[in-house]
Structure formats: structure tokens, C-alpha cells
Amino acid sequence: MNWPRMLDALSRIPHDLSIHILMVVIALAISIAISIPVGVLLTRPRYKKWGIVVMNILNVCQSFPGMAIIALAMPILGLGLKPAITALIIQALLPIARNTIAGLNGVDPGIKEAAKGMGMTPKRVLTEVEVPLAMPVILAGIRTSAVLVVSMGTLAAYIGGGGLGDLIIAGLNMLWVEFLLVGAGFGALLAIAFDRGLRYVEDRLTPPGFSSI
Amino acid sequence: MIELNDVTKIYDGQTVPAVESLDLKINEGETCVFVGPSGCGKSTILRMINRMIEQTSGTITINGEEVRGTDPDHLRMNIGYVIQQIGLLPHRTVAENVAIVPRLHGWDKDKICKRVDELLELMGLIPEETRDKYPAQLSGGQMQRVGVARAMAVDPPVMLMDEPFGAVDPIVRSHLQDEFLRLQTEMRKTICFVTHDINEAIKMGDTIAIFTKGHLVQHGTPQEILSKPKNEFVRDFIGQDRVVKMLTLFQVRSIAKANPCTIHEDELPNIRQKMKEQQARGCFLVDQSEAPCGLIIAEDLERESDASQERLKELAFSRRGAFIDQHLLLSDALSYMLEWDTDYLGVMNGQDLSGVVSMADIRECASRKEGD
Structure with missing residues (x-):
């Protein structure tokens, strides 16, 4: 263990972590803003028949490997944070939309x-x-998406999106275990934190007198 | 008044109508029970009245106003609606559930609060205890009560009830039925009530409409239906015990004869003479305070012509249960007669013996009503 390198890695954390969180929060917020209305629309009688089509499209998006989406985003949207967030949104849509539909139905x-x-x-x-009655199921979908986006966010560094991925890629390239440990460790902690935080929100928003799922 | 004229409903993708050219009139203040086997269209008819389902053709009017000409949400706000699943909102308290329709009507808070307490009390619930509970914390019977209270919140003149007491056990159901009947005698609402239970129909209905396969087979008072079933289907639907069911329409006091023959213990040796004088076939033994405690029937005296005073007392006590409250039904009286092996029963008005009812009276009543 090389302590100066460890400290170097840790000193990068505030910057990388805040970019990572920013990326996750923006991607999550936008995908919630898209998925929930889509889920609501697809459970209304008028649009029910489109349900299978839309869900299939989202399923296809979901089945792309994260790395592939990041890679595809680059030639179209270029380098930086914006294409990274777009790629994350595409991945986050399905669990929320699916759970919104399941919850409402x-x-x-x-x-x-x-x-x-x-x-x-x-x-x-x-x-x-x-x-209100579908809320626990919808929030469970958001939680799934959040964890997914946190882990996929580490790949954003490949197209210059920054975040904890910077530490991990540097660690891999230089074979610096300390960078890998710090980058991956904080990524894991962040995923756990999001999961816990959203679970708390879920408990608070679950209607009283109503068994949680 | 609710009027259905030539109403037909054919569901999408089906060729057989669920309801076919139905004409039906439900008078103001009347409870009309729709009854029939599953799939006979009775719920469909009910749901067309508040436009939960739209009829394919024909007209439905409430107090002369065609329902299709009104805004459906506004229409429903003014019709009480109770369904078997009850459908209490699980995330709202009892008070909030009852307050839903008043809130849609835009009542102010104080008025709603007062009305909620009033309704809970009316439905036999203690407001302080139930108001802030969630539906999941209530028993089945309490949920049904809240469901009915909610439907009555703005005192709608018309109520639609789709098996409202279907989800509770028979004892609670019978209680709820009795209470609702009591309320209805005061409220005189126009009610459509759906059930598949002919006994519930006989009990709750001012009129009964019997349906099968989307057609109205017979519409009439319970007595008309029971005494003159129109065809084999109605006869089968009512069941083999048709005449006994008819006895459930009458209370004992409607046929009880006053001035029963009574005797004190010390007069027992003269019982034969006393019964002969009064031409009675049954004589009630009473104690010093005139409280009835037994019954001797003529057959006893004929069988045991030399019975001692002690033996007579013993015979009388063996029928100490042969007394029945005057509000019970003739069918109950019949059951008591079989239970206590007697053709005679004492009719009680509270603690007092007020009359006598005999098997012959019941038979006469049944045959008279049959002939009506």
C-alpha cells in the first residue's frame, strides 16, 4: 500500500464524487420526469394499446450493455458530461416506467x-x-434505477464525463490499487447511500394504514 | 323515481345482449331488489343507472331527467353507491373516506366534520373511536358500515347498492340488514339493491325484480312473487320452501289472537272445565305474578285423562319455552312449534303474555295469502 498515492486518490474524491452525484441526480430526475408520465399514460384506457410497443422499446434500451450505450453516445453527442447523462437516462427509464405501470395496474x-x-x-x-396507492411500487422502481445509474456512472469517464470513473480508469491504466480501491469503494458507498435514502423516502411516502411492499 | 325504457346493453365484442329491452319502474321511496343467478345482468342494470356503464340503446331517467344528458361525475356525486368490495380508500382515515363526496360538493370543514360524526353514529359506530382509524384496522362489518355511511354522506335521494352486505358473515349481515331496514323506514330513499340471495331480496325489498339471461322475468312485491311465481324459473329460484318463505313476510302479532286461556297452579284440577268454557285447545300456566311458565295442550289431557295436579304441572313445565315475541316472524313461530311439539304458542309483548298463535292460524294465513 502506497500511502501518498492513497492520500492523492482521497484528495480527488470531493471533486469526483460531487460530479458523480450531480450526474446521477440529473439523470435520475430527468428519467423520473419522463417515465412516470409515460407509465401513467400507458395505463389510461386510451393509450393502453401502445403499452406493449413502448415497453418493448424500453426493454431493448435496457438490454444494451451500459458500456455500449456510453460508446454509442460519443459519436452522436460528443464528449463530456452531457452525453454521459443522456446514456444514463436511457438506462434508467425502464425500471421506473415498468414499476409505474405495475403499480397503477x-x-x-x-x-x-x-x-x-x-x-x-x-x-x-x-x-x-x-x-398514492401505487407510490411504494413506483419508488421501488426509482430505487432500482438509482443503483443502476450510480454503477453505470463510473463508465462515463470513458467519454470524458468525469466522476468516480476517473479514479478507476486511472487506477486500471497505472495499476494503482489505491485509486481502484478509493474509486470503486466510494462508488459502492454511494449506491448504498442512494438505496438507503430512497428507502427512507419510500417509508415516509407509503400511505399509513397500508402495508409496504 | 327511476325509469328504464327499452334498455339494451350489448358489451363490445359480444353478440348476446347482457340486458335486452328492459322496462322497469322504481317508485320514489321504494327499495327495488334485483335478484337472479350470476350473469343475469342485474349488476349491469345497476351500473347503467349511474353511467358506470353506458347502455347500447333505450333511455334511463331519474326523476324525469335522462341520465345520459347529465355530466357523469356530477350525476354520480348525487347518487349513493355501495359495492360489495366496499372500496374504502386504504390510505385515508374513516373520517376522510366518509368525507369524500361532501368534499366533492365543496362543503366547508365544520359542516363535513359534523356530518361525519352524525353518520358514524347513525351506522352504529362510535365516532371518537373510529374517526381516525384506517380501513385496515376495521372489522368486515365495520367496513361495510363505513361504506354505507360514505354513500349516504350528502343524503342522496337515490342509492345504488351492489351486494352491499355480501362480504360479511351471515350473523353480521343479518344485523346490517335489520339496521338498514330501520334506517330506510325513516329515510324513504329510492334504492336499487342487487343480490343473488332470494332471502335477502324478500327481506329487503318493497319490490323484487327477478332476472335471468338479461331479461326481467317477474317484478312485484315479495308477496306477489312468493304467492304467484310467474313460471318454472321463478319457482325454482325461490326454492321448495316457497310457502315457508312467505311466512317470513308476516310478524306473529299480525295473526295472534288476544285473551289467551291462562290458569294458576292452584286451579289446575279445574283445567278441563276452564278450557271447555273458553273453547281453548291450549292453556298457559302462569305464576303468582302472571308471568307465563308453561303450557298444557288438549292432547295432553286426552292422553292422560286421570293426570294428577303434579303430573299436569310437569307437563306444563315441559313446554316452558313455548312462548314467542310478537315481533318474530311466522316462520320462526313454525320452528318453535316443531321444537316444543305443540300447535300453540304464547305470544309475548315484552314480559307480558298478550295472545296466542296456533298452527291452524298459520295454515289459514298461508292459504289465504296464497289465494290473494
């Missing part, structure tokens, strides 16, 4: 029927009944 039809039968407009049924 899983709401007891008797409850929806009663809500509609009392005179709630379809919009009210969605916002006051369906979304």
Missing part, C-alpha cells in the same frame, strides 16, 4: 370503481387514489 379495481362511482373525476381518481 395493481391498485384494487374495487377501490377505483368506488372512487369513480362517488363522482370523482378521472383526474382526481388518478391523483388522489391511484398514484
Whole structure:
């Protein structure tokens, strides 16, 4: 173990970690903003028939290896943070959309029927009944995506996106174990932190008197 | 008043109509029970009234206003709706659940709070205890009560109930039915009530509409249906015990005869003479405080012509249960008669013996109603 090198690696952490977090948060926020409305639309009667098409497209996106998406993003979008975030978004869409659809479809039809039968407009049924009841499942999807994006974010360094990947690539190229340990270690810690944090949000948002999943 | 004119519903992708050219009129303040086997279209009809389903053709009017001409959400806000699954929102408290429709109507907070407590009390729930509970913390019977309270929140003149007491055990169901009947005698709402249980239909309905395969077979009062089943289907649907079911429509007091023959213990030796004088076939033994404690019937005296006073007392005590509350039904009276091996029963008004009912009276009642 080379202590000066270890300290060097650690001194890069504040910068690399904050870029990594920024990347993850932006990618996650955008994919939530896309996936949840798509999931909601695909469970409305009018658009239900498009469900299979859209889910298949998202499935294909998901099945690309992360490395391939990063590599594909470069010739189209160039180098830097922006193409890296775009690649992350593509990967994060599916789990959230899938869980949104599953969550909304899983709401007891008797409850929806009663809500509609009392005179709630379809919009009210969605916002006051369906979304709150589907929330635990939707949040579980966001959690899956978050962990996925944190780990895939380390690949962003290959196209100049920065983040913890910088440490890992440097470590691999130079065979510096310390850089590898610090980069991968903080990546793992970050994934755990996101998972825990979102689980806490999930607990807080789970409707009371309602068993969590 | 709800009126259905030539209503037909054919579901998408099906050729056989779920409901075919139905004409039905439900008068104001009347409970009409739709009954029939599964898939006979009874729920479809109910759901067309509040436009949860749109009819293929025909018109449905509520108090002269065609439902298809109104905004569906507005229409539903003014119709009470109770379904078998109850459908309480699990993430809302009992009070919030009951407050849903008043909130849609834009009532202010104080008015809603007051109304919620009033309704919970009306449904036999203690407001302080139940108000802040979540549905998952309630028993099945309590959930049903909250479901009914929620449907009545804005006191809608029309209520649609789709097997509202279907999800609870028979004892709780019977309780809920009794309570609802009691409420309905005061509220006089126009109610459509769906069930597959003919006994529930007989109990709850002012009129009963029997359906099969999307057609109305017979519509009439329970008595009409029971005494004059229109065809073999209705007869089968009612069951073999049709006449006994008809007895459930009448309370004992409606046929009980006043001034029963009674006797004190010390008069027992004169019992034959007393019964002869009063032309009674049964004589009730009463104690010093006039409380009934036994029954002697003419057959006893004929069989044991030389029975001692002690023996007579013994015979009387052997039928100490042959008394029945005047509010019970004739079918219950029949069961008591079989249980206590007697043709006569004392009819009780509270603690007092107020009359007598006999097997002959019940038979006469049944045959008279049959002939109506």
C-alpha cells in the first residue's frame, strides 16, 4: 500500500464524487420526469394499446450493455458530461416506467370503481387514489434505477464525463490499487447511500394504514 | 323515481345482449331488489343507472331527467353507491373516506366534520373511536358500515347498492340488514339493491325484480312473487320452501289472537272445565305474578285423562319455552312449534303474555295469502 498515492486518490474524491452525484441526480430526475408520465399514460384506457410497443422499446434500451450505450453516445453527442447523462437516462427509464405501470395496474379495481362511482373525476381518481396507492411500487422502481445509474456512472469517464470513473480508469491504466480501491469503494458507498435514502423516502411516502411492499 | 325504457346493453365484442329491452319502474321511496343467478345482468342494470356503464340503446331517467344528458361525475356525486368490495380508500382515515363526496360538493370543514360524526353514529359506530382509524384496522362489518355511511354522506335521494352486505358473515349481515331496514323506514330513499340471495331480496325489498339471461322475468312485491311465481324459473329460484318463505313476510302479532286461556297452579284440577268454557285447545300456566311458565295442550289431557295436579304441572313445565315475541316472524313461530311439539304458542309483548298463535292460524294465513 502506497500511502501518498492513497492520500492523492482521497484528495480527488470531493471533486469526483460531487460530479458523480450531480450526474446521477440529473439523470435520475430527468428519467423520473419522463417515465412516470409515460407509465401513467400507458395505463389510461386510451393509450393502453401502445403499452406493449413502448415497453418493448424500453426493454431493448435496457438490454444494451451500459458500456455500449456510453460508446454509442460519443459519436452522436460528443464528449463530456452531457452525453454521459443522456446514456444514463436511457438506462434508467425502464425500471421506473415498468414499476409505474405495475403499480397503477395493481391498485384494487374495487377501490377505483368506488372512487369513480362517488363522482370523482378521472383526474382526481388518478391523483388522489391511484398514484398514492401505487407510490411504494413506483419508488421501488426509482430505487432500482438509482443503483443502476450510480454503477453505470463510473463508465462515463470513458467519454470524458468525469466522476468516480476517473479514479478507476486511472487506477486500471497505472495499476494503482489505491485509486481502484478509493474509486470503486466510494462508488459502492454511494449506491448504498442512494438505496438507503430512497428507502427512507419510500417509508415516509407509503400511505399509513397500508402495508409496504 | 327511476325509469328504464327499452334498455339494451350489448358489451363490445359480444353478440348476446347482457340486458335486452328492459322496462322497469322504481317508485320514489321504494327499495327495488334485483335478484337472479350470476350473469343475469342485474349488476349491469345497476351500473347503467349511474353511467358506470353506458347502455347500447333505450333511455334511463331519474326523476324525469335522462341520465345520459347529465355530466357523469356530477350525476354520480348525487347518487349513493355501495359495492360489495366496499372500496374504502386504504390510505385515508374513516373520517376522510366518509368525507369524500361532501368534499366533492365543496362543503366547508365544520359542516363535513359534523356530518361525519352524525353518520358514524347513525351506522352504529362510535365516532371518537373510529374517526381516525384506517380501513385496515376495521372489522368486515365495520367496513361495510363505513361504506354505507360514505354513500349516504350528502343524503342522496337515490342509492345504488351492489351486494352491499355480501362480504360479511351471515350473523353480521343479518344485523346490517335489520339496521338498514330501520334506517330506510325513516329515510324513504329510492334504492336499487342487487343480490343473488332470494332471502335477502324478500327481506329487503318493497319490490323484487327477478332476472335471468338479461331479461326481467317477474317484478312485484315479495308477496306477489312468493304467492304467484310467474313460471318454472321463478319457482325454482325461490326454492321448495316457497310457502315457508312467505311466512317470513308476516310478524306473529299480525295473526295472534288476544285473551289467551291462562290458569294458576292452584286451579289446575279445574283445567278441563276452564278450557271447555273458553273453547281453548291450549292453556298457559302462569305464576303468582302472571308471568307465563308453561303450557298444557288438549292432547295432553286426552292422553292422560286421570293426570294428577303434579303430573299436569310437569307437563306444563315441559313446554316452558313455548312462548314467542310478537315481533318474530311466522316462520320462526313454525320452528318453535316443531321444537316444543305443540300447535300453540304464547305470544309475548315484552314480559307480558298478550295472545296466542296456533298452527291452524298459520295454515289459514298461508292459504289465504296464497289465494290473494
